[in-house]
Amino acid sequence: MLFPNFETLDVFGSVEILGHIDEYHLRFISVNGGIIQSKQGTDIFTEPVNEVDYSGVLLIPGGQGTRLLVNDHNFIHMLNQIASQSTYCLTVCTGSALLAKTGLLDGRRATSNKRAFDWVKSVNSNIGWITGGRWVVDGKFYTSSGVSAGMDMSLGFINDRFGKEIADETANAIEYVWNSDKDNDLFAR
Numbered sequence: 001m002l003f004p005n006f007e008t009l010d011v012f013g014s015v016e017i018l019g020h021i022d023e024y025h026l027r028f029i030s031v032n033g034g035i036i037q038s039k040q041g042t043d044i045f046t047e048p049v050n051e052v053d054y055s056g057v058l059l060i061p062g063g064q065g066t067r068l069l070v071n072d073h074n075f076i077h078m079l080n081q082i083a084s085q086s087t088y089c090l091t092v093c094t095g096s097a098l099l100a101k102t103g104l105l106d107g108r109r110a111t112s113n114k115r116a117f118d119w120v121k122s123v124n125s126n127i128g129w130i131t132g133g134r135w136v137v138d139g140k141f142y143t144s145s146g147v148s149a150g151m152d153m154s155l156g157f158i159n160d161r162f163g164k165e166i167a168d169e170t171a172n173a174i175e176y177v178w179n180s181d182k183d184n185d186l187f188a189r
Contacts, residue, residue, distance in 0.1 A: 001058060001082070002030045002046050003065045003075075008038040010061030010092040013151040018057070020170045021158060027052060031075065039063050049078060054085035057157075062093025062113060062146070069098055070123055076101045088140045090157060092150030096143040100124035108138040113146030114187050134185040145185050152179045 002011065018024050030036045033048030060079070069075050080102035083089045091099050096112040097120040099105055105124065111133040112120040121129050130136050135144040135153035137160070144153035155178045159167035171178040 001049075001060050001079070002028055002036040002044055003069055004037060005039045005063050005065035006036070006061045007063035007093060007147060008040045008042050009147050010063060010095065010150050011038070011044075011059070013148060014059055014090065014092060014154040016174055017151060017154040017158065017170055018059075020173060021162065021166075024057065031078065039065070049082065054082045055087055057088045057090060058083055058086040060089070060091045060095035060098055061150075062091070062095040062097070062116075066094040066097050070101050080104060086140070088142065088157070090142040090144075090150075090153065092144050092153070093146045094120055096120060097123045099141070099143070100127055105138075105141060105143075108141060109136050110138065110141065110143040111136045111145055111185075112143065113149075114185070115146060132185055132188045133183060134179055135182045137182070145187060149185065149187075151176060152182075156180065156182055 028044050028046040029049050029052050030046035033046050035043050036046050037043050083104055093113040094116050096110050100123045106126040109128040109130055111130045134149050142153055142157055144150045155167045
């Protein structure tokens with residue numbers, strides 16, 4: 001799910017990893033479709049949300065765009081519908097603030113970017129926010145800390161779904177040193 005001013009690595013780190021799994025067909029969606037620009041100025045063509053099947057894996061990035069969207073009632077309502085229907089929902093960085101605003105994380109555990117943690121926590125206090133987690137899994141919801149943590153979370157997701165061997169092979173294929181300990185976030189210190 002893309003929106004203006006999303007964080008580029010939040011999306012493409014996970015896209016690189018999920019794209020190595022044959023079972024996944026990647027699609028970029030946004031509210032109305034068309035070109036969406038990241039905070040770093042990267043233009044991505046997206047499909048409108050009303051033209052896609054919501055089952056499967058939904059990835060919600062963070063970035064400066066979350067600050068406005070968290071107060072956009074129509075966007076949050078639409079996101080609630082999509083995330084409710086998804087088989088799995090993954091958030092990177094402040095993408096967890098958007099998911100938190102939907103109420104779907106109420107009573108669950110989650111994390112977010114440690115540099116924006118106080119703001120994210122203020123969006124919804126009905127969540128067990130984990131300050132030290134690199135990523136947190138609660139049911140179908142995976143939330144990660146900031147930016148590059150999304151890559152660790154995505155590999156953790158692959159590990160949970162397809163096994164450690166596939167996760168390790170994927171990390172090796174992209175020459176990435178995977179922090180496979182979801183409870184160890186060096187940036188939380």
